[in-house]
Amino acid sequence: MHNSFSRRNRVLLAELIKTDFKLRYQGSMLGYMWAILRPLLMFAILYVVFAKVLRFGDGIPHYPVYLLTGTVLWNFFTECTFQGIHAIEQRGDLIRKISFPKYVVVVSATSTALINLLINLVVVVVFALINGVVPTWSWLLVPLSVVELYVLALGISLLLGAINVKFRDIGSIWEVLMQAMFYAVPIIYPITMVTATSEVIAKIMLLNPIAQVIQDARNNLITTEAVTTWELVGPLGGIASVGIVVAVFVIAVLYFRKKAKYFAEEV
Template sequence: MKIMEFFNKKNRILLYELVKTDFKLRYQGSALGVLWSVLKPLMLFAVMYVVFVKFLKFTDGTPTYPIVLLLGISLWSFFTEATTVGMQSIVGRGDILRKINFPKYIIILSSMFSALISLFINIIVVLIFAIFTGVKLSWLVLWLPMNFLQLFVLALGISLFLSTLYVKFRDIGHIYEVILQIVFYSVPIIYPLSQVANFKVFGISAQNIIMLNPVAQIIQDIRHNLIAPVTTPTTWGMGGILYSLVPIIITIIILIIGALYFNKNSKKFAEMI
C-alpha cells in the first residue's frame, strides 16, 4: 500500500464519494435514518446495563460506571462494524473493481470511515451523558487522538487481512462472527477489569493477560483518559514500559501483516470475485 497514493487528488475525491455513498446506503429506506447510529448502541447499552449491572451486579463501585459501560459498547460497536464491513467491502464493490483501476485499499478505508462517523456521533452522546452525570474532563483527553488512531489502525490492519481472505473464502465471515463473540467476553467491556483480579493463568494475573489484547488496552485507555482516570486501570499502571508497549507493538504488526497480504493479492481481486 503506497502511502503517497492517498494524497493523490483523484484518490481523495474517490474516497470521499465512496464514504458519502456508503453512509447514505446504510440508512436508505429507514424511517429514522442516521439516528440509528445513536439508537443501536443506546439500546444495546440498556440491555447490558439491566442484565449485567442491575441483575448480575457488575460494577466498579462508582457512579460513573454506566457511562464507562456506554463508552465501551460504543467503541466495541465501531470495532466490530469497521472490521466486518471492511472484511466484506472488496467483494461488495466487485462491480467497481472490474470497471475502474484505482488503489484497492480505498474501498477498505471508505467502509471504515463510514463506521468512524457513527463512532464520533456516539462519542458526542457519551459526552452529553457524562456532562449531565457530573463527569469532569481532565488534561488526559489530550491523549485521545492517539487512542482513536490506534483503534483505527488496529481495525484497518484486521480489515485488510480479512478482506483478502474473504475474497478467497466466504466462510471467513462466519468464523469471524464467532471470534468476535469470544473477544467480546474476553475483554472488559461489560465487566470491570477488577472482576478478574483474583484469577490467575499459569501463575500470571488474568488482568495482565487480558490487557495484552490491543482491543482491551485501547478501550481501557479511552475510558481512562475521557471518563474515569481514577477507577479505570490501564497497562501504564499495571506494569513497566515494555509491558505497556506490547499491545501497541501488536497493533503495528497486525497493520503491517494486513497491508503486505493485501498488497500481494489486490491485483487479482477483479479476477477472483
C-alpha cells in the same frame, strides 16, 4: 502505477463514503438517528442486566458512562471489521470492470463506522457531563485511543478482506471469533473482578490491544479507577500492545498490496 494518495483517489474515496452513508440510512424514518440509537439501545440492555441486576459496577464511579464507553468502542470495532472484511467481495462488480486502487473500497467501508463512532463519542461526552464526570486535561488523550483502535480495525479489514476474496469462510470465522472476544475483553465487567481471581489472566487479557484501548479511554475520560495495561502489566506491556497494532497494520498493508493486483480475477 497510481500514486496512492493522488487527487483522483481522494475524490473517489470521498464519493464512495458519501454514497455509503447516504444509502445506509435512506428510507428509514429516523435516518441518521439510528447511528446513535442502536448503540444506546444495546447499552440500555447491558446496563439493566449488568449494572442493576448483577451489580457488576459496584465500586466503580460513573459505572453507566464507563459501560457506555466500552460498548461504543467495541461496537465500532466490530462494525468496522465486519464492513471492511466484506468490502472487496461486495464491490466485486466495480473491481471487475474498472481499475482503481483497491484499498479505497476498504477504507470507504470502514469510514461509515468511523463517522458513527464520532457521533457516538459526542453522546458519551454528554452522558459523562450529565453523570457528573469532571472534564480534565486527560480528555485530550482519548483521540489517541480512537486512532489506535481504527488502525487495528483497518489492518484486520485489509488482511482478512484480502484473504476473504479467495476463502469466503474467513468472514464467518471472524464473526464467531468476535462473539467469543466480547467476553474476553473487560467491557461489561470491571477487570478488577478478574484480578481478584488470577492476576496472570488479567495481565494476559490486558495485552489484547482492544482491551488496552478501552481501558485507556475509560481511564482518561471517566475515572482513574479503570486499570490500564500500562499500570497492571507495566510500560513494556503497553508498548507490546501498541506494537501488536503496528505489526498487524504493517503486515496487512504488505499482504494487501501483494494480492490486490489479482482481485479483479478472483473476486
